[in-house]
Amino acid sequence: MKKFGTLAASAALLMAGAAAAEDVKVGMITTLSGGGAGLGIDVRDGFMLAIEQSGVDNIEVIIEDDQRKPELAVQLADRMIQSERVDVMTGIIWSNLAMAVVPSATAQGVVYLSPNAGPSALAGRGCHENYYNVAWQNDNLHEAAGAHANGSGYTNSFILAPNYPAGHDALSGYKRYYEGETAGEIYTQLGQTDYAAEIAQIRASGADSVYFFLPGGMGIAFLKQLADSGVDLPVVGPAFSFDQGILQAVGDAALGVHNTSQWSPDLDNAANADFTASFEAEYGRRPSLYASQGFDTANLLLSAIAAADVNDADAFRTALEAADFDSVRGDFEFGPNHHPIQDIYVREVIQDGDIFTNRIIGTALTDRADAYAAECQM
């Protein structure tokens, strides 16, 4: 990789006029301020760590903050595509923002690599040859949680998620694998911070377990309030409410909770060991799953740039489809709709010294693709 970068750089120097064409311009739109900032910052830091480690110097990354606002994300995307002329875009965290930006970007010939959001609409009929999801289809971790709930013997779950595309994907994903009854089903507001009304309903519902998808600060609030309410039910969730960035703020309330993830800091492979050590050395904190996704996204991009010219769209897409990079998840390949086929694990929240973190306790789904691949016509 390093060698290629140097080669490309010297080739660029030789062909002075064509130098600009050799560069790959990457536009990253992500959430760097406001309530969801921790997620975007982790994706950015993971991504930039991989770029830095590769030593490749012909990649220019333009980073912009979407403040979790769809209208702002659309403006930024238009500017990146039309005036900055980016080749590749990435970075969006939230599915509602992805739905606002991705279809128009891919239609204009820009390759979009999703480091997080994986709405079902983009995996099925709305799939596109220029859209690659490096993280997961939204339903995946929830499907794994449904499978895990069966394995744990839960038969009457109370389920809740925010009222936005990923929230709907979450609950339908959970119900796809979960075989028991649902004691109740609630959609909350995106960004809601008080869950007293919902917790009262959980208490009254007679459920034997709670499944919730509330990423970022919403999950912190929910877990603290649930713990304080005296509702003593086992909780299952996807990794989004138990990631490294928020566990310290939740504290004891999360200890021992089972959550599902495609990645964990203790996953045993060389790429992951290097990643976790170098991330902590670079940024002084432990990586979250979002950081791992940003890191994988950059490595996928680097592998494709090394194999093909970004201006040769067909060759570049073939190189991306090959996914010829060392993922921190171990095995990684794309399905026919450019979404990952991967194992999804069950993790447990533990305390490691002063720091709350996760460790793997089992595998929920093996080589899981997604439920929408068959609907995709590329």
Place this chain on the structure above:
Amino acid sequence: MTMVLLIEQILNGLQLGVMLFLMSAGLTLVFGVMGLINLAHGSLYMVGAFACAAVATATGSFFLGLLASLAAAAAAGAIVEMTVIRRLYARDHLDQVLATFALILVFSEGTRWMFGSFPLFLDVPDLLSGPISLPGGIQYPLYRLAIIVVGLCVAAGLFWLIAKTRLGIRIRAGESDRDMIAALGVDISRLYTIVFALGAALAGLAGALVGAIQSVQVGMGEPVLILAFVVIVIGGIGSIKGALIGALLVGLTDTLGRALLPTVFGYFMDPINATTVGASLASMLIYILMAGVLLWRPSGLFKVA
């Protein structure tokens, strides 16, 4: 829906209302007395929460944290009033909105610079943690009851302050005729600083109280600020009584709407649509309430003359 659940939801609504009152009391006073629209009020709420989290983590005492939140928010309020806000009284509302919006950005990035982008830890103190049993077999978190009590005490204190003290008389005089009380020899700029710091301290207290059961993070104030504006518009701008009634109305409407609407829609829709439609309508409910109140009383429930 059972009686126990309904009562629990009403308590939840009261708690949200009381918290909103702490936020909107300062906002409505500042608007009533100084004629200033202060978008940065949510930032003072955030300052309170961060001060409480930092001090509680350093000392191990939540109650010291609460004191710190009052002090930090009041100090931040007083400094902002003396350096920035003071220049805005004579300007029109658009300039005030612009300048105080800039203050939001300054506060947010300043906080991020000091504390980082990740949420801070702040937990309910052991003394107030866990649920208690109320008559009728209701299990309710003690901490939320404590918030209701604190909020009602603050409301009572504010009414006393406004009605019975010299400061209160000046505040009321300032609301009715700014120029006249200045002409009568009251140090108006000191009065403004005090009112602003008082409002800031209440917002900081709300942030600290709520921070313990939510997440203490940058940008936590803005969603609450929007609700607080709804409250003061419903209650009538400048009226503390209006803020209290408006806050309780908004708190109860929001909580009960979230709890009841999906069930109500479930009677004549299939469950999946009922939860989605119910949740969407519940999130609009307070704005519908506001529109209704404004149709009926265009200047709010308790408009100060």
